[in-house]
Amino acid sequence: xxxxxxxxxxxxxxxxxxxxxxxxxxxxxxxxxxxxxxxxxxxxxxxxxxxxxxxxxxxxxxxxxxxxxxxxxxxxxxxxxxxxxxxxxxxxxxxxxxxxxxxxxxxxxxxxxxxxxxxxxxxxxxxxxxxxxxxxxxxxxxxxxxxxxxxxxxxxxxxxxxxxxxxxxxxxxxxxxxxxxx
Amino acid sequence: xxxxxxxxxxxxxxxxxxxxxxxxxxxxxxxxxxxxxxxxxxxxxxxxxxxxxxxxxxxxxxxxxxxxxxxxxxxxxxxxxxxxxxxxxxxxxxxxxxxxxxxxxxxxxxxxxxxxxxxxxxxxxxxxxxxxxxxxxxxxxxxxxxxxxxxxxxxxxxxxxxxxxxx
Numbered sequence: 001x002x003x004x005x006x007x008x009x010x011x012x013x014x015x016x017x018x019x020x021x022x023x024x025x026x027x028x029x030x031x032x033x034x035x036x037x038x039x040x041x042x043x044x045x046x047x048x049x050x051x052x053x054x055x056x057x058x059x060x061x062x063x064x065x066x067x068x069x070x071x072x073x074x075x076x077x078x079x080x081x082x083x084x085x086x087x088x089x090x091x092x093x094x095x096x097x098x099x100x101x102x103x104x105x106x107x108x109x110x111x112x113x114x115x116x117x118x119x120x121x122x123x124x125x126x127x128x129x130x131x132x133x134x135x136x137x138x139x140x141x142x143x144x145x146x147x148x149x150x151x152x153x154x155x156x157x158x159x160x161x162x163x164x165x166x167x168x169x170x171x172x173x174x175x176x177x178x179x180x181x182x
Numbered sequence: 183x184x185x186x187x188x189x190x191x192x193x194x195x196x197x198x199x200x201x202x203x204x205x206x207x208x209x210x211x212x213x214x215x216x217x218x219x220x221x222x223x224x225x226x227x228x229x230x231x232x233x234x235x236x237x238x239x240x241x242x243x244x245x246x247x248x249x250x251x252x253x254x255x256x257x258x259x260x261x262x263x264x265x266x267x268x269x270x271x272x273x274x275x276x277x278x279x280x281x282x283x284x285x286x287x288x289x290x291x292x293x294x295x296x297x298x299x300x301x302x303x304x305x306x307x308x309x310x311x312x313x314x315x316x317x318x319x320x321x322x323x324x325x326x327x328x329x330x331x332x333x334x335x336x337x338x339x340x341x342x343x344x345x346x347x348x349x
Contacts, residue, residue, distance in 0.1 A: 002338065064281055116262050129266035139251050145243065157333055 002142035002155035010057050013085045015046065016054035020178040022169055025056040025150040027138040030073060030092045031066035031099055039093040041162045042129035045169060052173050057089060059134040060146050068099040070131065075104040078118050084111045152176065165169040189327045194343055198301045198313055205230075205317045206299040210287040211270040218285060219323070220262075226345055227260040228317040229340055232302045232310040234331060236268045236276040236286070243311070244334045249282050251337055258344040263287055267294050304331070316343040 008014065008023055024053070026042065028035040046055055059077075061069035072092050091107045101122070104128030108118045121127060138148070142155055149165075150157040151172055158164055199205070205228075205318055209219040220228065241266065245264055248255075255262055264286040268276070273286040289296045297303035302313035312329040325343035329335035 002336065005338070062246070064250050064283075065246060135251075136254060139254050139337050140341060142336035142338035144334035145247055148336075 003029065004153045004155070005141045006137035007153070008040070008054075010099070011182065012056045012058070012120055014054055014056045015050055015086060015090070018054065020054035021051070021052045022172045023054045023056060023057060023152055024169065025153075027058050027060035027141075027143045027148045027150075029059075029061045029069045029146040030076070031069040034063065035147045036093055036096040038147045038160055039090075041057060041160060041165060042101060044162055045165055048166060048171065049169060053169065059131045060138045060143055060148070061131065061135065069103065069123055070128075071104060072099050073120055073131045073134075074125070074127040075108070075118060077130050078121045079108070079113060080113060081127075082113055084113065084125060087111050091143040187229050193324060198328050199202050199299075199315070199323055201323050201325055203323045205308065205315065205323050206296075207321075208296045208299070210265070210289060210296060212285040212287050213239065213274055214270045216270075218287060220263075220317075223261050223263075225319050227258060227319055227324075228315075229255060229260055229262045229344075230262050230300075230315040230317060231262065232297055232300065232313040232315075234304075234307075234309040235266055236272050240265065244285075245276075246280055248337065249280065249284070250327055252283055252339065254341060255344070258341075258347070260344055263281060265289050265296065267297070277336060279290075294324075302328070314340060316340060316347070318347055 004025060008025060026038070042055060044055060059073040061073045063070045076085060076088045076092060079085055088107060088111060091110070097104055104122070105115045105118060108115050141150070147160065149160060151168065156168065158168060190280065192209040204218060207220050209217050212218045225290045231248065239257055247291055248262060252262065264284065266286065267289050269290045270288045277286060289310065293308070294303045295309040300313065302311045304311050312331050312335060314327045314335060318324045325346055327335065327339050
């Protein structure tokens with residue numbers, strides 16, 4: 001059983017309440033087509049479980065095979081610094097096939113963020129350490145490709161297709177809402 | 183979810199060489215016409231990653247992942263060697279295609295001989311197991327792990343083993 005070594009904290013990007021029965025952590029790459037597909041599935045899962053689920057996204061850019069993944073991750077972190085992480089995260093996945101520096105600036109503009117500030121942040125790698133920290137933590141936790149999911153702190157090696165993920169999260173919700181036996 | 187015994191244990195493979203065992207020496211081609219010996223790395227920790235085959239799917243692929251996280255291994259001064267029964271020309275094409283930054287050794291002739299020595303051969307399928315070894319700077323196995331063949335083991339076990347090596 002492979003466990004999440006870096007616990008979810010206030011530094012994470014999370015949707016859903018801390019008190020949620022289930023926390024789903026994804027290590028993902030904006031340029032990875034599997035993550036693009038998982039993005040839509042996770043949205044449906046979030047909609048289904050509402051406040052019973054907290055979803056956390058961490059960066060795991062596979063830069064050797066995906067030339068735009070690092071800059072995409074840093075753009076999302078730039079948006080996060082201005083309170084727009086999830087907006088940028090969603091737009092990046094929704095425009096996954098057009099990822100390049102022009103798109104990052106367009107998306108920033110769309111979100112009302114300063115484009116010169118984003119250009120500077122990318123050029124000077126202001127958010128590279130943050131992305132690298134996510135990546136290293138992921139490696140330590142046994143992330144074995146993208147996307148890798150952790151369900152309540154344990155790596156989920158099963159299928160993340162909608163029916164299977166739905167069932168798995170549902171079981172986790174059931175388990176965690178049962179009263180603890182002493 | 184059930185995992186069959188054959189999948190998790192391998193079919194007919196011996197047991198993996200255990201920690202404390204001297205890592206068997208070998209010389210294998212890593213490119214057409216070029217060979218490499220384990221003893222060339224004496225003095226450095228070595229990660230030996232047996233894997234079933236080149237060209238498994240991208241993104242979730244173990245070799246591609248290790249290529250991405252190579253700097254994490256290098257922090258320990260460790261050298262990574264991939265090893266499968268694919269021939270050197272196959273490795274060459276795979277390395278070029280995936281831009282791999284470490285050597286892949288061809289355990290090709292006699293087929294799987296090194297995998298057998300390490301107890302990491304899957305006789306029924308004619309391929310290596312997905313097996314990991316961390317060898318210390320003196321050439322002694324410090325850690326070994328047999329992964330279910332369909333599960334990419336990631337690198338957490340390797341990093342923990344490297345961390346525990348005496349400095």
